[in-house]
Amino acid sequence: MLGKVVGEGCIGKKAFYMGSMDEHSHKEPPIEGTEHDAFWSIKCTNGKSYSVEVHPQGDGKVLECSMLKMLHAGECFQKFKYN
Numbered sequence: 001m002l003g004k005v006v007g008e009g010c011i012g013k014k015a016f017y018m019g020s021m022d023e024h025s026h027k028e029p030p031i032e033g034t035e036h037d038a039f040w041s042i043k044c045t046n047g048k049s050y051s052v053e054v055h056p057q058g059d060g061k062v063l064e065c066s067m068l069k070m071l072h073a074g075e076c077f078q079k080f081k082y083n
Helices: 003-006 065-070
Strands: 012-022 038-042 049-054 062-064
Touching: 003 012, 003 038, 003 049, 003 062, 049 065, 062 065
Parallel strands: none
Antiparallel strands: 012 038, 038 049, 049 062
């Protein structure tokens, strides 16, 4: 399902739940989002990996893991750290 959300010909190979905005109010690294947003990592069979932000309304955002790291916004396939 996450592979379909990503598009780009992604066939999901591995999914990893990173956390959600409502689990704790302080996160490291700081991420933007609203209450109940969930964050997943997905590795595709083509070798690419993505971060998927899922909103309760059904929409969301997709970002390549390399871009997430470059923006210093965290890393894929790691649980959020809580303060």
